[in-house]
Amino acid sequence: MTIDDDSAGVEHLLSRPIRGTMDGEGYGAWRSFTDPDAVPLSFGFPFPDSFPLEDLSEAVETLFTADPDTALQYTGPGYATSLPEIIAGRARERGIDCTSDQVHLTNGATHAIDTVCQAFLDPGDLVVVERPTFMGALRLLRNYAVDIEGIDVDADGLDVDALATTLAERRAAGEALPKLCYTIPNFQNPTGATLAAERRERLVELAVEYDFVVLEDDPYGRLRYDGEEPPSLRTFDPDGRVIRVDTFSKTIAPGVRTGWIIADEPVIEQLRRVDAGGENRFTRGVIAAYCEDGRLETAIEGLCAAYEPRRDRMLAALSEHMPPGTTWSEPSGGFFVWVTFPEGIDTEAMIDDAIAEGVTYLPGSSFYSGDRGRRHARLSFSEADPDAIERGIAALSRAVRAAMDPVEAGE
Numbered sequence: 482m483t484i485d486d487d488s489a490g491v492e493h494l495l496s497r498p499i500r501g502t503m504d505g506e507g508y509g510a511w512r513s514f515t516d517p518d519a520v521p522l523s524f525g526f527p528f529p530d531s532f533p534l535e536d537l538s539e540a541v542e543t544l545f546t547a548d549p550d551t552a553l554q555y556t557g558p559g560y561a562t563s564l565p566e567i568i569a570g571r572a573r574e575r576g577i578d579c580t581s582d583q584v585h586l587t588n589g590a591t592h593a594i595d596t597v598c599q600a601f602l603d604p605g606d607l608v609v610v611e612r613p614t615f616m617g618a619l620r621l622l623r624n625y626a627v628d629i630e631g632i633d634v635d636a637d638g639l640d641v642d643a644l645a646t647t648l649a650e651r652r653a654a655g656e657a658l659p660k661l662c663y664t665i666p667n668f669q670n671p672t673g674a675t676l677a678a679e680r681r682e683r684l685v686e687l688a689v690e691y692d693f694v695v696l697e698d699d700p701y702g703r704l705r706y707d708g709e710e711p712p713s714l715r716t717f718d719p720d721g722r723v724i725r726v727d728t729f730s731k732t733i734a735p736g737v738r739t740g741w742i743i744a745d746e747p748v749i750e751q752l753r754r755v756d757a758g759g760e761n762r763f764t765r766g767v768i769a770a771y772c773e774d775g776r777l778e779t780a781i782e783g784l785c786a787a788y789e790p791r792r793d794r795m796l797a798a799l800s801e802h803m804p805p806g807t808t809w810s811e812p813s814g815g816f817f818v819w820v821t822f823p824e825g826i827d828t829e830a831m832i833d834d835a836i837a838e839g840v841t842y843l844p845g846s847s848f849y850s851g852d853r854g855r856r857h858a859r860l861s862f863s864e865a866d867p868d869a870i871e872r873g874i875a876a877l878s879r880a881v882r883a884a885m886d887p888v889e890a891g892e
């Protein structure tokens with residue numbers, strides 16, 4: 482869409498970066514990949530029975546009883562003030578050196594990423610992302626009119642050697658160097674890959690050498706079904722350049738819209754200025770009350786026990802049903818399996834047939850900034866139950882085999 486300066490309406494008054502995005506799809510365009518009659522493998526939605534309805538109701542009661550005058554006031558309930566320390570304590574248990582002053586609460590991880598982008602990015606800056614990466618972050622970055630450079634992901638996460646080569650080449654050619662690297666080190670969205678420990682250390686070394694910020698987005702780290710957790714990127718941080726983002730969306734519920742940023746205090750101070758007035762103190766109080774007595778930790782154990790068999794069922798069903806030439810990732814946690822189909826399959830073109838067979842997925846192209854990813858799909862095992870997952874994979878296999886027929890016939 483081109484906007485003339487004298488066009489009717491107010492579009493011509495929009496900021497230049499936003500006007501620059503108006504040709505592309507808007508935030509949330511992927512929400513169309515859904516169908517009420519199909520097995521939902523598209524989205525990273527927690528399964529509905531996972532929501533702690535009773536415990537959250539109890540937490541609301543606790544707030545109304547303890548803080549009736551302030552629970553719904555601008556100041557919020559007293560409980561809300563304890564949430565940063567609860568978060569800092571949980572971070573310390575994972576080896577991240579952190580005080581409550583280094584925690585900035587947000588309305589979810591997406592909001593946290595946006596806040597960091599607002600604070601750091603100017604139009605024309607270069608941002609490095611994993612290729613493929615979380616579609617929500619890609620869409621947000623477009624709002625900032627930045628240049629995006631994708632670095633491939635393999636089974637051990639971001640290919641840090643490839644990043645080092647790109648950085649050295651850019652420096653030698655006098656080209657722009659990145660201001661920020663956005664990474665999802667644990668059970669990456671969409672590939673499910675986890676960044677190997679030695680790559681984490683190397684990535685932070687590169688950030689120091691080339692002077693950029695590392696934005697570590699970790700919504701899935703606590704949902705681990707096998708193996709040991711590698712250290713957070715922030716544990717390698719010598720000078721406050723790693724900014725960590727996390728959320729309760731996957732461990733309590735997306736609807737609580739509560740996430741956080743962990744960074745050094747000078748950074749937190751600036752992020753607080755960017756974020757004026759958006760604090761949802763009531764919900765923060767509810768979460769703080771809910772987290773008392775170790776309820777969250779018990780809930781996370783229950784979530785892992787529920788997601789692990791879903792993942793196993795999906796992997797087993799892929800082995801059983803998929804045609805030869807199809808490969809997929811085997812994540813140790815999180816929500817996603819990344820599938821690569823045989824040559825000739827186009828997952829964007831196939832989606833309607835897949836829905837007609839009874840399954841939805843997200844086409845791989847959603848996770849790239851250019852026209853790539855059409856042989857891939859992201860499958861989420863978080864929402865459907867294990868039997869439905871099995872049916873969904875069987876349906877997907879029928880759609881793939883039908884799409885392969887004309888390929889084999891040379892059409």
Ligand SMILES: Cc1ncc(COP(=O)(O)O)c(C=O)c1O
Pocket residue numbers: 525588589590591592615617665670698700727728729730735739740
């Ligand atoms: C990597 C990643 N970051 C952020 C988010 C969004 O989290 P929130 O619901 O807290 O905004 C998601 C959700 O799917 C995600 O996969």
